Amino acid sequence: MNASRTMRPLPRAQCGSVMVLIVVALAAILLMAALALDGSHMLVNKTRLQNAVDAAALSGAKTLQQVMGSGNADSLAQDAARATFQLNAQAAGNDELAAALGEDPASLVQVDLAASVYGPFSFPGPTDARYVRVSVTQLPLTGFFWGLLQVFGNSSEKAVAAAATAGPSPTSPCNIAPLMVCGNPAQHQPDAGLFWGYRFGDLEVLKGSAGNAPAIGPGNFQLIRLGDSSGGADVREALAGGVEQCNSVGETVETEPGNTIGPVAQGFNTRFGQYSGALSNSGDRYPPDLITDYSAPRMTYNNSTAQVEYEGEVVNASDGNLSTASSALLDYNDWRQRVADCPNGCRSDGVFERRILKIVLGDCSGSSGGQVSVPVLGFGCFFLVQPLPTGAGNEAQIFGQFVSECEGDNVPDSNPVDDGGPQIIQLYKTYIDNNRTPSSDS
Structure with a gap:
């Protein structure tokens, strides 16, 4: 082989192919960055929203237990749940939750009552309601690279949802009277x-x-x-x-x-x-x-x-x-x-x-x-x-x-209450129908 032979320059067509590969690679990197940033942002806010609805459901069920039998137990439970949700929204780090909530919690936070943990839930609910479900069907979030994802076929808005159900569970008492x-x-x-x-x-x-x-x-x-x-x-x-x-x-x-x-x-x-x-x-x-x-x-x-x-x-x-x-x-x-x-x-x-x-x-x-x-x-x-x-x-x-x-x-029992006696309020899995289909938002 002739050592003096020099390398031939790449054809112009091959240079164009490299540019295409670079563009595709950059697009993939941007897409991965979008998934990482927006996905993490959604996950964090989903967790924050779930914590807020969990606390709201517990507060509503506790209030319902305390005021059961009064003429306005349903509205008192609803007010307590929304007030607790608002307090959580005002906590540090929950800026987007607070912004979406605004001055009207009723526009974002749905509170329903039922006599059974499996529903059906409604408001004001039945007179013997003991379970409270709090749900937020859509919390809109800031989209950092969300527009880029929509270019690749994602047509949905960037938002998260959450639901929680709370009510009584039987428990054996510890602070018992000597009678x-x-x-x-x-x-x-x-x-x-x-x-x-x-x-x-x-x-x-x-x-x-x-x-x-x-x-x-x-x-x-x-x-x-x-x-x-x-x-x-x-x-x-x-x-x-x-x-x-x-x-x-x-x-x-x-x-x-x-x-x-x-x-x-x-x-x-x-x-x-x-x-x-x-x-x-x-x-x-x-x-x-x-x-x-x-x-x-x-x-x-x-x-x-x-x-x-x-x-x-x-x-x-x-x-x-x-x-x-x-x-x-x-x-x-x-x-x-x-x-x-x-x-x-x-x-x-x-x-x-x-x-x-x-x-x-x-x-x-x-x-x-x-x-x-x-x-x-x-x-x-x-x-x-x-x-x-x-x-x-x-x-x-x-x-x-x-x-x-x-x-x-x-300690509460794992099952909903079906008896009398001492009871403790706890969270339950949220169901979407009478067939006991679990909700994906809880």
Whole structure:
């Protein structure tokens, strides 16, 4: 080969081919940059939007649980959900969310209610609605290279969507009262509103007094031991809400014999903002309920007729209402309506549901006197109608109205609620139809 031979220049046609390859490569690089930048931007904002709707759904469901039964529960839940969404939109980094929301959350945030986690959802929803769905169908975003993607056939606008569903789930309580009422294992039909023999609004004696016929056997006044706690001091703290003991259905509880009048009243009455004895200065530890009013004089128990009376007349309970032949009494329905109007008329130092006790429902069949073990059937929520007098052993009854559900304080179940008792609000998968088809936006 001739070493002096020189390289021939490339033909002009080949130079043009290289230019085409360079242009294609640059276009591919730009397209990848567009996908990376706009895709990451969408992913970040999808996460932020999902967090906002999750929080809004939880807030709406929690509010619905608190105001259920009031005349405007649906609108209160909707307002709470949108207010929570707006607070999240105002957080650092959520500028695009805040800009899209503007001054009118209703234009972006849809809030619907349903009686089942599977729907159908609507607003205002059914009267027995317990689940809240919050959805944003389109949050428009800034398009950095989005126009370039549209050149390659993408005709959609740059936007993200999100949906979240929240509602109650059953839970076994931890902050439980040291009390037990006897349930009937043969009378448990939640779909028919019957829970171990109790129906909504029933007025029950949650703790007996001297002279009452004991349901568990001689010497018992419906007090139980929580864990290693025993004696009057522990009963006082437990009734005030200072002892945590997680119980489950199928376990047993030990009864605590004795009337324990003074400690019971001292712990119990903190829920009404009345402090005495060893709990005289315990308002910070044991705050009162939001509403502490009750009918005066107090209701009493007629041992000869086994009936609750008010000023000598029998107290009747009907669908959450309490009354005698001549007067209406302050009851659970009154409390519920007033709580729904908080903070108007509510105690500034009050806490929600301090007047609701979570109580063991036990199978008392075969129980005898003294300290005995009683199987746990379930847990009931009872509204406390009045505080206890102090020092009168024959007037130491605790009266409560049975309510089908209340606020829980333990780990939620994986399934939606289908029973009564303590419940906790949690997020669920969002479904788009009655066939339980999961939504791609949740």
